[in-house]
Amino acid sequence: MDNQFDELFRNQLEHAEVPAPEGVWEAVSAQVATKAAAGTAGTALSGAVIKGAAALLIATASYLAYRAYTTEPQIEVQAQPQTNQTQVSKALPSPKVENALTTVPETAVQRPGKATGEAIAHTETIVCNGVDIADYETVPAKTEEPSGKQSTGQETQTGHTEQPCAWTRAFKARISAESARSVVHVHCLDSFAAGTLLTWFCNGTEIGKGQSIRYTVLNHRSVRMNLKIQLPTGCATDQEFGPMEIEGCDVDQNLLVPNVFTPNADGINDPYRVLICGAEQFQLSIFDRNGTRLFTSTDPDSGWDGRINGKTAPEGMYIAKLRYRFYGHQEQEKTTMLWLKGTLQH
Amino acid sequence: MSTNKEHVDRALIRRCLDGEPRAQKELYERYSGKMYALCLRYCDNRDTAKDMLQEGFVRVFRSLANFRHEGSFEGWMKRIMVNQCIEQYRKEQSDPWFSDVQEAHHIGVDDHAFSRLGMQDLMRAVQSLPRGYRTVFNLYAIEGYTHKEIGIQLGISENTSKTQLLKARNMLKRIIAAMEGSSHG
Numbered sequence: 001m002d003n004q005f006d007e008l009f010r011n012q013l014e015h016a017e018v019p020a021p022e023g024v025w026e027a028v029s030a031q032v033a034t035k036a037a038a039g040t041a042g043t044a045l046s047g048a049v050i051k052g053a054a055a056l057l058i059a060t061a062s063y064l065a066y067r068a069y070t071t072e073p074q075i076e077v078q079a080q081p082q083t084n085q086t087q088v089s090k091a092l093p094s095p096k097v098e099n100a101l102t103t104v105p106e107t108a109v110q111r112p113g114k115a116t117g118e119a120i121a122h123t124e125t126i127v128c129n130g131v132d133i134a135d136y137e138t139v140p141a142k143t144e145e146p147s148g149k150q151s152t153g154q155e156t157q158t159g160h161t162e163q164p165c166a167w168t169r170a171f172k173a174r175i176s177a178e179s180a181r182s183v184v185h186v187h188c189l190d191s192f193a194a195g196t197l198l199t200w201f202c203n204g205t206e207i208g209k210g211q212s213i214r215y216t217v218l219n220h221r222s223v224r225m226n227l228k229i230q231l232p233t234g235c236a237t238d239q240e241f242g243p244m245e246i247e248g249c250d251v252d253q254n255l256l257v258p259n260v261f262t263p264n265a266d267g268i269n270d271p272y273r274v275l276i277c278g279a280e281q282f283q284l285s286i287f288d289r290n291g292t293r294l295f296t297s298t299d300p301d302s303g304w305d306g307r308i309n310g311k312t313a314p315e316g317m318y319i320a321k322l323r324y325r326f327y328g329h330q331e332q333e334k335t336t337m338l339w340l341k342g343t344l345q346h
Numbered sequence: 347m348s349t350n351k352e353h354v355d356r357a358l359i360r361r362c363l364d365g366e367p368r369a370q371k372e373l374y375e376r377y378s379g380k381m382y383a384l385c386l387r388y389c390d391n392r393d394t395a396k397d398m399l400q401e402g403f404v405r406v407f408r409s410l411a412n413f414r415h416e417g418s419f420e421g422w423m424k425r426i427m428v429n430q431c432i433e434q435y436r437k438e439q440s441d442p443w444f445s446d447v448q449e450a451h452h453i454g455v456d457d458h459a460f461s462r463l464g465m466q467d468l469m470r471a472v473q474s475l476p477r478g479y480r481t482v483f484n485l486y487a488i489e490g491y492t493h494k495e496i497g498i499q500l501g502i503s504e505n506t507s508k509t510q511l512l513k514a515r516n517m518l519k520r521i522i523a524a525m526e527g528s529s530h531g
Contacts, residue, residue, distance in 0.1 A: 005515055006487035009472065012465045014488050017379035018386060021396050025374050028403040032370065218393055255391060259476060289524045319524060334391065337474045337521055 023205040030204065182254055182278035183327055186225055186241075187212040195232035200225060207328045216278035216326035218254050254278050257322065260339045263306025263313075271303030272320070272338065280327045286338070287319040294318070306340055315340055355419040362410055370407060377420065378403070381427050383469075387484050388431035390473045402430040428489060432499055435481050471521045479514035486511050 188198055188211050200207050200215070202223055207215045217223050224243045230236045256275040263270050274284055279300065286295040286304050294313070295304040306313050318338040325331040358376070361369035378399065385398040405426050413422055472480060481500065485491040486507070491499070493507040500507070 002515060005518075009468055009483075009518075010488050012468045013383070013387060013472070015380065016383040016465050016469065018383040018469075020378035020382040020399060021392065024378065024382075024396060024400050024403070025371065027400050028374065028407070029367065029370060031404045032407045033367075254393070257390070259474070317520060317524060332392070335470065335474065336390070337517075337524065 026204050182217050183214055184217055184223060184225070185212070185214050186227075188227060188229075192229070193232060197228075197230040199228040199230070201228070202226075213328065214280075215328035216254065216280070218278075218326065218329070254326065255324070255334075257320065257334060257336050258338075259320075259336055260341060261306070262341050271305050272340075273303035274300060274320075274322060276300045276324060278326050279324050281323075281325040281331070283323045285321045287321065288313075289317060289319070291319075313340060352418070356415065359410060359413065359419065362407070374403060377423055380420070381423065384424060384427050385431060386469060387472050387488065388428075388481060389434070390477070390480070394434065398427065398430050398434060402427040405430065424489075428485070432481070435477060435500065438477060467522075471518055474521055475514055475517060479510055479517060482507055482510040483514035483518070 184202070186200055192198070197209065198211060199209050200213055202215055202217065202225055204224075204226075207213070222243045222245055225241045227239045227241070228236060229239065254277055258272070258274070261270075261272040263272070272286070276282060282298055282300050284295075284297050284300070284304075285293055287293055288308075294308050297303070316339070318340055320336045320338045322334040322336075323331060324334075358369055358373050362373055381402060382395065382399050385395040385402070386392070389395040389398060406423055409426070413419065472483065475483065482496055485496045485499070486493070493504045493511075496502075496507040497504045502510075
């Protein structure tokens with residue numbers, strides 16, 4: 001009898017397959033690869049050197065690539081040379097940046113003061129299709145990145161660019177963690193021409209598009225945000241912000257659903273409450289075993305007091321049904337058996 | 347049993363050990379569905395199951411060189427995943443919010459109800475068990491561990507394992523009955 005019962009479950013579940021959620025493979029391969037890389041690179045110093053060399057290669061390659069496409073000067077750039085010369089920036093031929101993918105009417109404003117030589121950190125005004133896309137403060141691509149660098153939210157920037165555009169620059173974004181809610185609010189401070197696509201990534205997973213988005217970070221304390229900027233011209237760049245620490249939930253998980261509660265007014269587990277943080281939408285319903293709805297709430301802080309129409313509910317099994325959505329995630333449902341024990345005595 | 351499957355596994359493992367990233371991805375894609383379903387059985391929410399799957403696969407790849415081809419590769423992988431879930435169980439043991447239910451009563455269950463229940467329903471039923479019951483039920487009824495092995499793995503006595511299994515079965519019967527009930531409301 002019991003064997004048959006077990007068998008029923010075994011038959012259905014032993015070889016069951018459920019498509020694995022997205023992002024797992026990326027996380028696995030990153031961890032496995034990191035381990036391997038750490039083994040071969042040896043010291044942090046040699047790692048940095050390799051990184052620098054790779055950055056130089058990328059910069060050179062992208063320059064050659066863009067050079068091959070260059071036809072007419074189409075983007076006008078003004079530059080005021082500053083300091084901080086680096087190896088990588090030497091790969092840039094001149095501050096006059098041309099991009100074959102854009103077409104600029106001849107009416108594009110010409111400005112004086114073109115710099116010559118190997119300018120590195122400078123302010124560019126990029127004119128694309130006759131429109132000022134933005135003023136950027138550029139920084140040279142880094143030849144090395146100090147490991148373990150921590151940025152504590154606010155405005156962070158790095159100079160990491162790796163796309164077919166000929167310029168190297170940093171964009172600014174404001175990242176703020178909404179305290180105790182595990183919600184990150186990212187906002188790109190640069191303005192772009194219409195048609196520019198801003199795509200955000202959190203720890204490598206795409207989380208949304210737009211100038212400004214909110215996202216609930218689930219089960220992570222530290223995040224790395226990436227912003228991919230695709231100009232209407234086809235130019236794209238990838239910017240990384242972080243890592244930053246999230247001031248999240250008090251618990252390690254964003255959702256804790258107790259399955260027992262004791263509405264005996266002893267101050268412990270009295271109202272039945274679900275612990276959830278970072279939710280954009282939330283609904284809790286309690287049913288009895290006949291499927292009759294006893295309680296509904298859309299406020300996670302207000303729980304069921306274990307009463308039905310003012311009367312104490314009998315001990316036993318109930319069903320808690322949850323519907324919730326975190327920022328940037330899909331709506332989810334969860335149904336749990338709920339044991340009510342130790343009712344309030346009159 | 348199928349030797350073809352073993353051949354494919356063997357070739358895939360060799361390519362992984364040679365450091366071919368594409369082989370790793372193939373291996374992941376070949377087994378991630380099964381392993382995720384396994385993790386889901388041991389967890390009551392998808393996020394934890396996802397973490398188990400991720401950490402389990404990292405372990406699989408890191409200890410791939412230790413696989414001796416003595417049993418089936420799938421079985422070896424499953425054991426790694428199960429161990430991952432058992433570790434999580436131990437971690438959650440100290441969590442006061444998940445107190446296990448002390449009692450379980452017998453209840454009449456419509457046997458025909460079972461045949462109408464599909465994999466997802468049974469999965470949900472297992473997931474809604476209290477953690478202790480769920481872990482023991484999974485290990486015994488599905489993975490085929492003995493009570494002695496379960497006792498050692500979970501740090502409980504053999505008798506506790508037996509009692510938990512009985513309670514798990516009783517509760518599953520109640521849960522299934524309740525599921526049938528709530529679907530009308």
